[in-house]
Each structure stands twice: as C-alpha cells, then as structure tokens.
Amino acid sequence: xxxxxxxxxxxDYATDSLTPLGQAQAEALPARFRPHGxxxxxxxxxxxxxxxxxxTAEALGLPVETEEWCSESLxxxxxxxxxxxxxxxxxxxxxxxxxxxxGIPPECLAQIRYEEGYARLRxxxxxxxxxxxxxxxxxxxxILRPSxxxxxxxxxxxxxxxxxxxxxxxxxxxxxTAFDLTHAGIIVVHFENVPEGLTAPRCLAWSDTAPLxxxxxxxxYNAHLPF
Numbered sequence: 001x002x003x004x005x006x007x008x009x010x011x012d013y014a015t016d017s018l019t020p021l022g023q024a025q026a027e028a029l030p031a032r033f034r035p036h037g038x039x040x041x042x043x044x045x046x047x048x049x050x051x052x053x054x055x056t057a058e059a060l061g062l063p064v065e066t067e068e069w070c071s072e073s074l075x076x077x078x079x080x081x082x083x084x085x086x087x088x089x090x091x092x093x094x095x096x097x098x099x100x101x102x103g104i105p106p107e108c109l110a111q112i113r114y115e116e117g118y119a120r121l122r123x124x125x126x127x128x129x130x131x132x133x134x135x136x137x138x139x140x141x142x143i144l145r146p147s148x149x150x151x152x153x154x155x156x157x158x159x160x161x162x163x164x165x166x167x168x169x170x171x172x173x174x175x176x177t178a179f180d181l182t183h184a185g186i187i188v189v190h191f192e193n194v195p196e197g198l199t200a201p202r203c204l205a206w207s208d209t210a211p212l213x214x215x216x217x218x219x220x221y222n223a224h225l226p227f
Contacts, residue, residue, distance in 0.1 A: 001190075003132075003188075003191065005186070009024075025217060030056045031211055033152065041063070042064070042153045091104060091112055096177040147193070167189070169200075180221075184211070187203065
C-alpha cells in the first residue's frame, strides 16, 4: 500500500478556507495523481483540507471520506501552549536547540496534554490503518490484507508532525526538530507486503512540491521562504 499524506494549500485560517494561492496549489495536485491513480481519498473535516482534496477527488471521480481524528483542531488543543509573547503555539515551535538538548521542558509539558493526546492519536491511527489492512504490533504492522491500494489523506502540518513519530516509531522530539511540511506538500509512505507478515512503513518522500513547480507556482516554504 502507498499512503499519500498531503498538507492543505495556503490557508485563510480565519475562515478555514484557502487563499487564491492555496486554491491554485490544490488545483495543481491532480496532475500528480492522474498517472497512477488513487483508490480512496480521505480528508480531515476542516474546510482547508476538504478544499485541497476536492480538485483531486473530482479529477479522479472519487468521493472524499472524512476522518475526524486528523482534524488539526484536536491536535492543537492537546499540543499547543502559551508562549511568552502571549500567543499560543505548537510545542514543536520551541527552539530546536533547546528541544534537542533538554527534551520537552517540564514547565511546557505541564501545559499540554501530551500523554492524553498521544493515547488518542495511537488509538485513532491504529483504527485507520487497520481498516486499510494493517494492524499495529509494537512498532511494526501486521499485514491483515495485503494491499496494493493507493490511499490519499489530506490533512495538516500540525497533525502530521505529531502523528508521524508514532507512525514511523521514532522519537517525537528528534522528529519535530528535523522535519517540517509546507503548504500542499506531499508525503509518501510505503507499506510493503513482505512474506514475513510484518511490515515497517517507510517514508519515500517528504513535503514533495513537484506538482506546484510543474504548475508554474512559486516554491516558498509556507509562502515566505523561497527554496
């Protein structure tokens, strides 16, 4: 199975929708999936993710199935905290050098719902992947139904950065300080159907923006840093 996780396009957070740039990014994505197709399309319930999924779903003639668990609103309530400037930010927005040296500072850990949040995420991630044919066993996945399906999940950077350390069975703090995801960036994860019956998901691509390049859109990380 190939699992594609796609961040929404450039958002208008105030209205939970896409800006004109975000809509252009969403409309660039079908070209990425037309050559090999998709079997199912899932999305967060939030408007910016649904709007990003819609052009691909319409181009491929597939419905968008909503997955409530990957709403960024849930992760935000669990993993965001007030910063000294008075704004709420993600726990992974703490300085990377500090996180790498100290881990999550105790005073910050006390202000988020880390254990509760990861308990929910483990439960919901496991249920999602089991219905696709892969049951979590430790850090691996038991192949219940070998699948060659191509699955797309349109969601969010915050949700993805919290989720992927669990999905890939790596340390969250290390992951948070090493990986980020730009608007309309595509992650590709392969669940190989090995004879032994246990598979480890392998990340084949992270934050791929090739469709935006081919559509002639300017490549900027989160619309401000050219790359």
